[in-house]
Ligand SMILES: Nc1ncnc2c1ncn2[C@@H]1O[C@H](COP(=O)(O)OP(=O)(O)OP(=O)(O)O)[C@@H](O)[C@H]1O
C-alpha cells in the first residue's frame with residue numbers, strides 16, 4: 139500500500155464543513171453505547187437519531203445524511219431492521235458504515251456482517267481484532283476488545299478495502315485509514331479512550347457523518363479520527379478517572395475545530 143501523509147489542512151476544512159452541515163446520522167447501534175454515541179455526535183456538530191423499528195428504518199435511512207450499523211448487541215429482530223435500513227440507504231444513495239463489533243468470536247454476527255458487506259458500505263471501522271476477523275484471519279480479541287495492535291491488522295484492512303472497494307479504518311494507538319491502495323496513519327490520542335466503553339462505536343458514528351461529505355470522505359474520516367484522538371488527549375488533562383474522562387471528552391469534542399486539528403498535526 140502507498141502511504142499518504144495526513145493532510146491536516148484538508149481535514150481541518152472537512153471538520154469545519156461537517157459542523158456547518160450538521161449531518162443527520164441514523165444510528166442502528168448497540169444497547170451499551172447508544173446514549174454516549176448520540177452525545178458524541180451532538181458534541182461534534184452532527185445530529186443523531188436512533189430510529190430502530192423495522193416499520194420505520196427504511197423510511198428514515200432514505201432521508202438521513204448517513205447510516206451507522208453496529209452489531210454489538212445484535213439479535214434477529216435488529217438484524218432484520220438493519221437489513222431493511224441498509225437496502226433503503228443503498229437505494230436512496232445514503233452512505234452507510236459498518237462497525238463489526240466482536241465478529242471474531244461469534245458466527246451469527248460474522249455471517250451477518252459478511253452478508254451486509256455485499257451492499258456497498260461507504261466505510262468499515264473496527265479495532266484490530268475485528269478487522270482481522272472480518273478478513274478471515276485469527277485476530278486476538280477478548281469480547282469487544284482487541285488484544286492486537288492496529289499495525290497487525292493493516293494488511294487485512296488493505297485487503298478488505300480492495301475487496302469491497304471501500305474505506306477501512308482500523309483504530310488503536312495509531313489509526314489507519316485504507317482506501318484505493320493508499321493508507322493514511324494518525325497517531326496520538328490517549329490509552330484512557332479504551333477505559334470508557336463506546337469510544338470506538340461513537341467514532342464509527344462520526345465516520346458515518348464524515349461519509350456524508352461523499353467524495354471528501356477520506357479527509358472527513360481522517361478529521362473525525364483526529365478529533366477523537368485530540369479529544370482524548372485534552373480529556374486526559376482534565377479528568378480523575380473514567381467517569382470524569384467521559385464527561386471531559388464530550389466537552390473537548392465540542393470545542394475542537396479545524397484550526398486546532400491543524401495545530402496538533404502540523405503538515
Ligand atoms: N493505546 C491507545 N492510545 C491512544 N489512543 C487509542 C489507543 N487505543 C485506542 N485508542 C483510540 O480510542 C478510540 C477507540 O478505538 P478502539 O480501537 O479502542 O475501538 P473499539 O475497540 O471498537 O472501542 P469500543 O468497542 O469500546 O467502542 C479511537 O479513537 C482510537 O484512536
Ligand SMILES: Cc1ncsc1CCO
Pocket residue numbers: 168170171210211239282335336339
Ligand atoms: C461492552 C459491549 N458489549 C457489546 S457491545 C459493547 C460496547 C463496546 O463495543
Ligand SMILES: [Mg+2]
Pocket residue numbers: 239240264265282338339
Ligand atoms: Mg468496537
